Amino acid sequence: MNTLVQPDPGLYIWTIVTFLVLLAALAKFAWRPLLEALDRRQDMIRQSLDDAHKAKQELERLNVESQRILAAARTEADQILSNTRSDANRFREELKQKAQAEAAGIVKNAERQIELETARALQQIRTEAVDISVAIASKLLERNVTKEDNERLIEETFKQIEGRRPS
Secondary structure: OOOOOOOOHHHHHHHHHHHHHHHHHHHHHHHHHHHHHHHHHHHHHHHHHHHHHHHHHHHHHHHHHHHHHHHHHHHHHHHHHHHHHHHHHHHHHHHHHHHHHHHHHHHHHHHHHHHHHHHHHHHHHHHHHHHHHHHHHHHHHOOOOOHHHHHHHHHHHHHHHHHHOOO
């Protein structure tokens, strides 16, 4: 038979010894550093995952906080807007009341002026009536009546006329 196919016990022993020596050398010089590198890499990945998880939680917390701040700002803006509107309405009402009061004052002053002008016109008419009456009476009587006598007579006549008028 072929020598390559025949079992040789010496070859088995040397193969096993070589395998064990190679296994010991690999374990000492390659596997241990390789396993340590894998452990360090695993720790670094775990640390990165933990950091990412913490960052995600912090981002969520900040997002919730920003939503709360935005809601508070919106509420405050609405409150300020509401206060501004109510202040504007109150100011408008105050201005309206002041304008109405001023208008009422102007109307009262105008009424007083009208009354004064009416009284002045009536007095002037009376004076002119007295002068005309004196002139007419003087011509009728052919004598000169004093102005004071005439005014007294006219005043008495007006009082009598006003006393007869229905109120």
